[in-house]
Amino acid sequence: MALLIVSREHPSADVWAPELRRLAPGIDIRYWPDIGDPAAIAAVLMWQAPDGMFERLPQLRAIFATGAGVDAILRDPRVPARLPLARLIDPSMTAEMSEHVVLQVLRFHRQEPVYAAQQRARVWQVHAQPHPQSRRVGMMGLGELGQDALRKLAPFGFALRGWSRSPRQLPGVACFAGAAGLGPFVEGTDILVNLVPLTAETEGIIDAKLLARLPAGAFVVNCARGRHVVDADLLAALDSGHVAGAALDVFHQEPLPADHPYWSHPKVIMTPHSAALTNPLTAAPQIAENLRRLADGRPLLNLVDRARGY
Ligand code: NAP
Ligand code: GLV
Numbered sequence: 001m002a003l004l005i006v007s008r009e010h011p012s013a014d015v016w017a018p019e020l021r022r023l024a025p026g027i028d029i030r031y032w033p034d035i036g037d038p039a040a041i042a043a044v045l046m047w048q049a050p051d052g053m054f055e056r057l058p059q060l061r062a063i064f065a066t067g068a069g070v071d072a073i074l075r076d077p078r079v080p081a082r083l084p085l086a087r088l089i090d091p092s093m094t095a096e097m098s099e100h101v102v103l104q105v106l107r108f109h110r111q112e113p114v115y116a117a118q119q120r121a122r123v124w125q126v127h128a129q130p131h132p133q134s135r136r137v138g139m140m141g142l143g144e145l146g147q148d149a150l151r152k153l154a155p156f157g158f159a160l161r162g163w164s165r166s167p168r169q170l171p172g173v174a175c176f177a178g179a180a181g182l183g184p185f186v187e188g189t190d191i192l193v194n195l196v197p198l199t200a201e202t203e204g205i206i207d208a209k210l211l212a213r214l215p216a217g218a219f220v221v222n223c224a225r226g227r228h229v230v231d232a233d234l235l236a237a238l239d240s241g242h243v244a245g246a247a248l249d250v251f252h253q254e255p256l257p258a259d260h261p262y263w264s265h266p267k268v269i270m271t272p273h274s275a276a277l278t279n280p281l282t283a284a285p286q287i288a289e290n291l292r293r294l295a296d297g298r299p300l301l302n303l304v305d306r307a308r309g310y
Contacts, residue, residue, distance in 0.1 A: 006046035023288035097276035138189030141196035199309030226251035
């Protein structure tokens with residue numbers, strides 16, 4: 001049974017193969033486009049599909065995504081819908097995302113952008129510091145990443161709340177669910193963190209209507225997908241002062257075009273989709289296990305529900 005790895009150029013490509021060979025001795029690893037005998041290839045490990053790949057792999061039985069979010073794969077018409085798709089749950093990626101969320105939440109909570117601007121202007125002025133208990137941090141998405149970030153935020157003493165599709169109960173977190181829960185969730189959130197998957201239901205969810213429901217002076221941290229945000233609405237909310245700042249890791253178009261207003265906006269902090277990267281060393285055990293499961297005909301780990309969209 002062979003595994004086809006797409007994207008040999010990616011910096012992580014050299015790490016996957018030795019680690020997978022260590023975990024699954026005897027595994028036959030090939031790199032696109034040198035596929036050899038296509039009939040032997042049971043699974044493909046990929047972020048994006050190269051043109052013409054699926055036509056060359058009639059015996060393919062599964063797709064293993066190298067990322068947690070699979071929205072791009074699901075909306076790619078070239079990807080056969082018959083193939084089971086497993087997304088990645090990588091402990092290192094989860095830890096990195098939580099670091100990113102804690103960093104951005106603390107940055108806004110501790111008024112770092114205000115003090116940074118003051119330093120540039122040589123202004124010495126102390127501002128009252130809200131207590132964490134009075135700072136309500138709201139997590140959109142209570143999955144692998146959202147829940148871990150909430151656990152890491154908890155020791156700081158923030159008033160934590162979360163929103164998910166189905167009702168959830170998490171210790172120390174005020175939980176809201178579904179379309180009916182979105183308004184009450186947002187209205188009580190001072191720092192909004194987005195970690196929902198991009199689906200038909202969540203595309204454009206951070207729009208003028210949602211932003212208007214945030215308390216005045218709230219902050220937005222988007223580390224899920226750029227298409228969750230209606231950029232013009234966020235820019236308007238920042239310019240009016242209703243939203244005091246935004247930390248954005250993901251964008252409609254990546255790399256972000258050089259003339260995009262976010263680059264120079266004084267209230268925007270940007271990172272280049274670097275919040276949480278896949279680490280092949282910690283992700284390889286899931287891939288090896290899924291190869292074993294595929295060989296044995298057992299259900300794959302972390303299967304994506306295509307109907308749900310994540
Ligand atoms: P996950 O485990 O599948 O969790 C998704 C959460 O979102 C679940 O709680 C789910 O609700 C909720 N959700 C989905 N649709 C919803 C809706 N319509 N309304 C309300 N809640 C909804 O996903 P994850 O592993 O935490 O990853 C989340 C996203 O992070 C990925 O999809 C990806 O876009 C993004 N990401 C970004 C980076 C980066 O570097 N910036 C890295 C990795 C991942 P239920 O609990 O009811 O299912
Ligand atoms: C990165 O954005 C991922 O979804 O893994």
